[in-house]
Every structure is written in structure tokens, then in C-alpha cells.
Amino acid sequence: MLQYTFKRALSLCLSLCLASVVIFTVVEIAPGDPASFMLGINAQPDTIAALRAELGLDQGKFARYLEWTGGMLKGDFGTSYTYRSPITDMISERMWISLPLALYALVLSTLIAFPVGLYAASKRGALGDVAVIGVTQLGIAIPNFWFAMVLVVIFAIKLRWFSAGGFAGWDDGLFIGLKSLTLPAIALALPQASILSRVMRSALIETLSEDYIRTARAKGLSRQGVLWRHALRNAMIPVLTIIGLQFSFLIAGAIIIEQVFFLPGLGRLVFQAITQRDLIVVESVVMLLVLAVISINFIIDLAYAAIDPRLRHGL
Amino acid sequence: MIKSKKCIVATAIALTTVASTCFAASSDITVAMQLEPPHLDPTSAAAGAIDSVLYSNVFEGLTRFASDGAIIAGLAKSWDISADGTEYIFHLRAGVQFHDGTGMDAEDVKFSLDRARAGDSTNSQKALFAGIANVAVVDSTTVKVILDKPNGSFLFNMAWGDAVIVAPESIEGIKNNPVGTGAFTFQKWVQGDRIELARNDSYWGSAPALESVTFQFIADPTAAFAAVMAQDVDVFTGFPAPENLPQFEADARFQVLEGSTEGETILSTNNKMPPLDNVKVRKAIAHAIDRQAIIDGAMFGYGTPIGTHFAPHHPDYVDLTGNSEHDPELAKKLLTEAGFPNGFETTLKLPPPSYARRGGEIIASQLRAVGIQAKISNLEWAQWLEQVFRGKDYGLSIVSHTEPMDIGIYARPEYYFQYDNPQFQALMTDLSATTDTAMRSEMLKKAQNIISEDYVNGFLFELAFTTVADAKVQGLWKNAPTQATDLTGVSWSE
Numbered sequence: 001m002l003q004y005t006f007k008r009a010l011s012l013c014l015s016l017c018l019a020s021v022v023i024f025t026v027v028e029i030a031p032g033d034p035a036s037f038m039l040g041i042n043a044q045p046d047t048i049a050a051l052r053a054e055l056g057l058d059q060g061k062f063a064r065y066l067e068w069t070g071g072m073l074k075g076d077f078g079t080s081y082t083y084r085s086p087i088t089d090m091i092s093e094r095m096w097i098s099l100p101l102a103l104y105a106l107v108l109s110t111l112i113a114f115p116v117g118l119y120a121a122s123k124r125g126a127l128g129d130v131a132v133i134g135v136t137q138l139g140i141a142i143p144n145f146w147f148a149m150v151l152v153v154i155f156a157i158k159l160r161w162f163s164a165g166g167f168a169g170w171d172d173g174l175f176i177g178l179k180s181l182t183l184p185a186i187a188l189a190l191p192q193a194s195i196l197s198r199v200m201r202s203a204l205i206e207t208l209s210e211d212y213i214r215t216a217r218a219k220g221l222s223r224q225g226v227l228w229r230h231a232l233r234n235a236m237i238p239v240l241t242i243i244g245l246q247f248s249f250l251i252a253g254a255i256i257i258e259q260v261f262f263l264p265g266l267g268r269l270v271f272q273a274i275t276q277r278d279l280i281v282v283e284s285v286v287m288l289l290v291l292a293v294i295s296i297n298f299i300i301d302l303a304y305a306a307i308d309p310r311l312r313h314g315l
Numbered sequence: 316m317i318k319s320k321k322c323i324v325a326t327a328i329a330l331t332t333v334a335s336t337c338f339a340a341s342s343d344i345t346v347a348m349q350l351e352p353p354h355l356d357p358t359s360a361a362a363g364a365i366d367s368v369l370y371s372n373v374f375e376g377l378t379r380f381a382s383d384g385a386i387i388a389g390l391a392k393s394w395d396i397s398a399d400g401t402e403y404i405f406h407l408r409a410g411v412q413f414h415d416g417t418g419m420d421a422e423d424v425k426f427s428l429d430r431a432r433a434g435d436s437t438n439s440q441k442a443l444f445a446g447i448a449n450v451a452v453v454d455s456t457t458v459k460v461i462l463d464k465p466n467g468s469f470l471f472n473m474a475w476g477d478a479v480i481v482a483p484e485s486i487e488g489i490k491n492n493p494v495g496t497g498a499f500t501f502q503k504w505v506q507g508d509r510i511e512l513a514r515n516d517s518y519w520g521s522a523p524a525l526e527s528v529t530f531q532f533i534a535d536p537t538a539a540f541a542a543v544m545a546q547d548v549d550v551f552t553g554f555p556a557p558e559n560l561p562q563f564e565a566d567a568r569f570q571v572l573e574g575s576t577e578g579e580t581i582l583s584t585n586n587k588m589p590p591l592d593n594v595k596v597r598k599a600i601a602h603a604i605d606r607q608a609i610i611d612g613a614m615f616g617y618g619t620p621i622g623t624h625f626a627p628h629h630p631d632y633v634d635l636t637g638n639s640e641h642d643p644e645l646a647k648k649l650l651t652e653a654g655f656p657n658g659f660e661t662t663l664k665l666p667p668p669s670y671a672r673r674g675g676e677i678i679a680s681q682l683r684a685v686g687i688q689a690k691i692s693n694l695e696w697a698q699w700l701e702q703v704f705r706g707k708d709y710g711l712s713i714v715s716h717t718e719p720m721d722i723g724i725y726a727r728p729e730y731y732f733q734y735d736n737p738q739f740q741a742l743m744t745d746l747s748a749t750t751d752t753a754m755r756s757e758m759l760k761k762a763q764n765i766i767s768e769d770y771v772n773g774f775l776f777e778l779a780f781t782t783v784a785d786a787k788v789q790g791l792w793k794n795a796p797t798q799a800t801d802l803t804g805v806s807w808s809e
Contacts, residue, residue: 032697033700034697037696039437041700047436083506151536156545157541185549187431275697
């Protein structure tokens with residue numbers, strides 16, 4: 001196990017190094033100079049040169065790469081070109097929106113998917129099951145930004161239950177903060193819940209056809225009893241894998257939803273930084289997302305190995 | 316309506332404080348706009364969003380723009396100009412304080428002007444200060460500015476947001492904590508979301524009616540529509556979706572203000588790129604374009620046709636739209652005369668605003684009708700600056716030039732449309748040395764004629780400035796003589 005963990009950790013480090021090179025190169029290749037963008041069309045060439053020097057953009061690319069990666073090892077992402085504030089602070093501030101939003105959406109999608117998946121599996125082939133398949137198909141097909149707009153029209157413009165967007169902050173209490181994240185979380189959760197319900201349903205159905213289930217039924221256990229006591233636990237493995245993958249998707253994938261609800265989260269930060277050519281912010285946030293995804297994969301790998309001894313040896 | 320709702324909620328929560336809460340609700344306002352300032356120093360970036368939040372509210376200059384574009388006294392209560400026009404003596408208001416409690420005096424004015432024109436200055440409008448030879452402190456409320464040569468637009472230049480007066484002590488933190496002399500003090504900036512201002516109780520001028528102001532940034536046009544409809548915001552300045560405006564006009568809860576801007580929207584033309592270097596070809600393009608179709612199609616009717624690079628609301632404006640009437644037959648004839656009977660191919664590179672993207676499609680089809688194939692490519696602003704503005708690698712583009720009184724850019728042969736006319740350049744040099752109003756007016760009219768008759772660019776329309784607001788908000792600026800959301804005179808009508 002120790003050797004396996006070491007190997008996985010090594011590959012994690014290599015992936016991160018490679019990712020930093022790729023991210024830096026790709027972002028730096030993109031046309032557009034942050035200093036010219038900030039100073040606009042009336043700026044004189046010497047003014048642009050002065051700002052480039054102030055931002056440290058007159059140094060070579062290699063020197064800037066070393067400075068960036070060196071800083072990151074110490075937990076310091078550098079200073080934003082446009083905002084001129086430390087990127088680490090900016091990211092942690094945005095995390096207070098993006099992370100709760102992702103968690104909220106994840107909890108919602110799980111709370112929807114579990115009963116729906118269980119119900120469909122227990123009614124396999126019946127009308128209820130067919131309805132679930134149809135509705136979840138629709139849930140996957142509907143773009144979440146469109147669904148978000150529909151939610152805004154109904155709950156913000158017509159019913160006035162929620163505001164159309166923006167984030168009230170956590171200072172006025174958990175309820176106020178969660179309320180402003182509710183519509184975005186629902187919009188994000190819908191496709192995830194649909195996917196998860198289907199995975200849940202098919203995993204349960206597969207498990208239900210296993211020999212040990214038949215044995216349990218033969219011993220006289222009821223259909224519901226088998227479902228709850230035996231099938232559910234075994235069906236959890238693929239479901240948990242999907243939940244793990246969804247979490248990284250929810251953090252990175254909220255960019256459009258954050259635009260629709262004008263939430264000042266990580267996605268909005270990246271979006272603004274790209275248009276303003278705040279290259280160092282783009283690089284740092286993308287790097288952080290890569291770190292999150294790779295780490296989650298690393299944990300999943302370890303979890304697999306803990307469950308499945310074949311992975312620890314041989315492979 | 317939302318105001319009274321807030322009050323009801325307040326009643327439920329705390330009966331004892333309801334009276335004060337209701338009172339407070341009618342003295343605060345939420346103003347939304349599309350773009351967020353990158354930072355809060357108006358003296359070191361071109362971003363109009365900085366001025367949209369801070370101009371006049373937080374920062375003030377020696378002079379300032381009034382809502383009709385006139386130049387009026389700001390921190391300088393009066394000034395004397397020497398007979399030869401090279402010496403300006405500004406008499407500052409006494410007892411003006413910065414928000415940090417320190418006094419604003421002649422030393423601060425000298426510091427601000429010297430900082431803007433220094434060698435390492437990052438002021439994006441450094442040209443405004445180019446003619447200053449020396450700034451001297453006479454006494455604590457008197458400043459003497461010596462110019463190299465007379466400059467008829469000097470007082471105008473000093474009214475720009477880039478020329479506001481800042482305190483030396485506050486420079487280090489200015490990008491995140493602006494300290495000015497204005498009627499509102501900066502409170503808080505939640506980056507990506509909002510900026511909060513509060514009334515400055517020690518303001519030198521008359522106190523504003525509003526106690527607190529929140530600027531909210533909503534980039535997406537659909538989200539902007541939803542936020543106004545749900546009455547989450549009280550005012551949306553520069554509303555980004557003109558197609559929704561009729562709906563607001565028909566709704567009694569809202570008012571729609573349509574005003575003018577300094578934004579001349581032009582079909583920028585690369586005057587050095589063949590065949591666009593041929594004036595006949597440029598003239599043909601001008602006649603191929605139907606301005607009204609562009610205003611109707613791209614701007615849903617909001618915009619004023621222009622025939623030269625000058626704001627129609629300016630007293631010196633000359634209507635030269637007649638020089639480029641929509642006449643496809645004449646356009647084809649001119650193309651034939653220029654040696655392109657079958658037209659030619661060129662590029663049309665479009666930046667992100669909807670006037671360019673929507674307008675570009677319409678112009679491309681109008682050009683196609685006379686045989687010109689304009690290949691459209693959509694660029695981000697940063698790409699546009701690199702390829703079109705700096706690289707001059709383009710045939711045609713569409714841009715709104717939003718700086719006030721910027722006809723002088725046509726005297727810069729290195730500028731991205733590469734128009735090089737010594738006669739025009741000489742005229743501009745003379746203009747800046749002229750202080751006589753009647754003579755300046757004649758020269759400005761002549762300048763408008765020259766560029767119109769040279770068909771330097773396709774002159775399309777003056778960008779409209781549309782604001783959607785709660786029907787009860789009064790005192791908003793209708794026009795935008797500079798990018799500003801001056802809230803000093805805004806109040807609720809109840």
C-alpha cells in the first residue's frame with residue numbers, strides 16, 4: 001500500500017509540474033498585453049512601458065515562470081495585474097462563495113438523486129420508472145444556464161421570493177447567505193441530480209441481479225428489504241465515484257451560472273481576468289482548479305486501492 | 316415598491332427600529348452598471364468604469380463637467396488667465412478636506428499635476444498634461460500653472476477624471492482605498508460584486524440627499540434585465556440590452572432616460588491599406604452604408620446619425636451626413652472609377668460590444684450589395700488592441716470613440732486609422748494655440764469638414780446613453796458628457 005501511495009503521489013507531483021508549464025505557456029501565448037488593455041487607446045507608448053515595468057512584465061518569460069511557481073510553492077500566487085491585490089486573498093475571498101455553492105448543489109443533487117434512483121430501481125419497467133427516465137433525460141439535456149433564467153423569471157421576477165442575483169454575504173447570517181445561493185444551486189444541481197439518479201438506478205438494478213440478492217430473496221427477505229439491506233450498500237461504490245467527480249466539476253463548472261446570477265465567485269474571477277488579460281490571475285486560478293481535480297482523483301485512487309486489493313499489488 | 320417592502324420586512328424583524336429603517340430606505344440607492352472598475356485610481360487606467368463610479372462622487376478636479384457638458388468650477392472656485400494664454404492662476408476653495416480629514420491645498424494640486432505628467436507616470440491620458448511647463452504654489456489656496464504655449468482646451472482638460480486632485484499620503488493605497496474630496500466617501504469594495512459609498516458629512520459643497528450608495532456590477536445583459544425587473548437595483552446606467560427598453564418604457568414602475576454620449580461610433584478604416592488608401596474607395600464605402608438601418612437593426616433605434624467625428628449635441632457640430640447619403644448606385648460607380656468594378660475583399664475586425672457585433676453583420680451585408688466582401692472576425696478587446704490598434708493589421712473595424720472632443724486623433728498619422736493630412740495637422744496645432752471662442756468654433760467646423768470630405772472613416776452614429784431607473788428616482792444625469800454617474804443631485808421623489 002505504501003509503495004502504491006508513493007507512486008500515486010509521485011505521479012500527482014509530475015502532473016502538477018506539467019500542468020504549470022502548459023498553463024503558463026498557453027496563457028502567455030494568447031495575444032493581448034495587460035498594460036495596453038488597462039491604459040486604453042489614448043495612452044502614449046512611454047506610459048505603457050512605465051506600466052509594464054511597474055507590473056514586472058518587462059522581465060523575460062522564463063524569469064516570470066520561476067517567480068510564479070516559486071511563489072506558489074510558498075502558497076503565494078503573486079499580485080493581480082489589474083486589481084493590484086494579492087491573488088491568494090482574492091481567491092480565498094471568492095472561495096467563500098464558490099465552495100459553499102458547490103457543496104450546496106452537491107447536497108441538493110444527492111438529496112434528489114437518492115430517493116429518485118431508489119424509487120426507479122424498485123419500480124423497474126413500471127410507469128414511475130419510465131417517467132423518471134424521461135425526466136432525468138430532460139434534466140441532462142436542458143442547459144443549466146437556460147434553466148437558471150427560467151428560475152429567475154419565475155422566482156425572482158414573478159413571485160419575488162428571491163433576488164435575481166448577487167450575493168448577500170455571510171455577515172448577516174447563514175440563512176441570508178444560503179438564500180442568495182439557492183437559485184444558483186438548484187440550477188447547478190439539476191443536471192447533476194439527473195446524472196446521479198440514473199447512475200443510482202442502474203447500479204441498483206445491476207446489483208439486484210447478482211446471485212447473492214437472489215439468495216437473500218430465496219431466504220425469504222422481502223423485495224424492499226433486499227433493496228435497503230443489501231443492494232444499496234453495494235451500489236454505493238459507483239455512486240460515490242460519480243459524486244467525487246461531480247464535486248470538482250461543480251467548482252470549475254459554475255462559471256456560466258455565476259454570470260447569470262452575477263455572483264462574485266471563482267468563475268466570475270476567471271472570466272473577468274481573461275477579458276482583462278490579468279494573466280497571472282488566470283494562471284493561478286486554473287492551477288488551483290487543476291490541483292483540486294488531481295487531488296480528488298488521487299483520493300479516489302487511494303480509496304479504490306483500499307477497497308480493491310488487486311490494485312495495491314500487481315498493477 | 317421594493318422600498319416599502321424593505322420596510323415591511325424591517326417591521327417584522329424589529330418593530331422598535333421601523334421608523335428609522337423606513338427613513339434610511341429612501342436615502343439609499345443601488346446603481347447597477349455592466350463593467351467593474353479594475354481598480355479605483357482614476358489617474359492610472361483608461362477604464363471608464365473607474366470614472367463611472369468615482370467621478371464627482373469621490374474625486375474632484377480643478378474644474379468639472381456639468382451634466383450638459385459645460386466646464387464649471389470644481390475645487391478651483393475661479394481662475395485668471397494671462398493675456399498671452401500661457402499662465403493660469405487657480406484660486407482654490409478654502410477649507411476643503413480629503414476624506415481622511417487632511418486639508419486639500421495648493422501643494423496637493425501641484426503634487427497631482429506633477430505626478431500625472433512625470434516620466435514614470437502611468438496616466439492613460441498623459442497628453443492632457445503635455446503642455447504644462449511648470450506648476451507653482453503661490454500660497455495655500457493659489458496655484459500658478461505655466462504652459463509652453465497657449466492651450467484653448469486647458470480648462471476642459473482639467474475637468475477629466477484623469478486630472479482629479481489626489482492626496483500624496485493616499486497614493487500608496489489609492490487602488491483599493493480611494494481618498495478624494497467628493498460628496499461621498501469610499502466604504503467597501505467586494506470585488507466582482509459591488510462598491511459601497513457613504514455621504515461625506517464634511518463636504519464643502521451642498522450635502523447630497525442620498526446617505527449611502529451601492530454600485531453593483533452585472534455584466535450579463537440577461538441578468539441585467541432580470542435585476543431591473545425584480546427591482547433588485549434602483550438604477551441601471553448604460554443598460555446593455557436596448558431590445559428590452561420598450562418593455563421598461565411601457566411599465567409604470569420604471570423610467571427610461573435616453574441621452575447623448577461622447578461616443579462617435581465609426582467604421583474605422585485603415586487609410587494605408589490598399590485599396591482603402593484610395594479616397595474614392597472610402598467614399599464608395601461611405602455611400603454603401605445605410606446608417607439608419609444600422610441604428611435600427613443594431614441599436615433598436617437608439618442613436619443619432621453623424622457625418623463626421625463630432626458630437627451632435629455640441630454647439631460647434633456641423634451636420635455632414637449629406638456627404639455620405641445611402642446611395643449604392645453611386646458607390647458602385649465610384650468603385651468602377653477607382654478601378655474595382657467587381658469590388659474587392661477586405662477584413663472587418665469587430666470588438667465585443669453589441670454595437671460592433673450587430674452593426675458589423677449589417678455593414679457587411681450592405682457592403683456586399685456593392686460588391687465589397689468584408690470578412691468578419693470577432694475579437695476580444697485585448698486582441699483588438701494588439702491586432703487592430705497597435706498592429707494596424709486590419710481593413711475595417713467598428714469602434715465607438717468615447718473620449719470627449721477627440722477630433723485631434725485625426726492629426727496623429729501613427730494613430731490606428733493612419734490618416735496623414737498635413738493640412739489637418741496644422742489646423743489642430745493652430746486650434747490648440749487659439750483661445751478665442753469664435754475662432755475656435757470656426758476651426759472646429761473646418762476640421763469636421765476636412766475629415767468628412769476625405770472620408771477618413773465611415774461615420775455611423777453617436778452612441779446613445781440609456782439609463783433605466785425606478786420611476787421615483789430623480790436628478791440622474793441624462794447625458795454622459797464624460798463617463799460619470801454623478802449622484803450628488805440624486806434623490807427619491809417621495
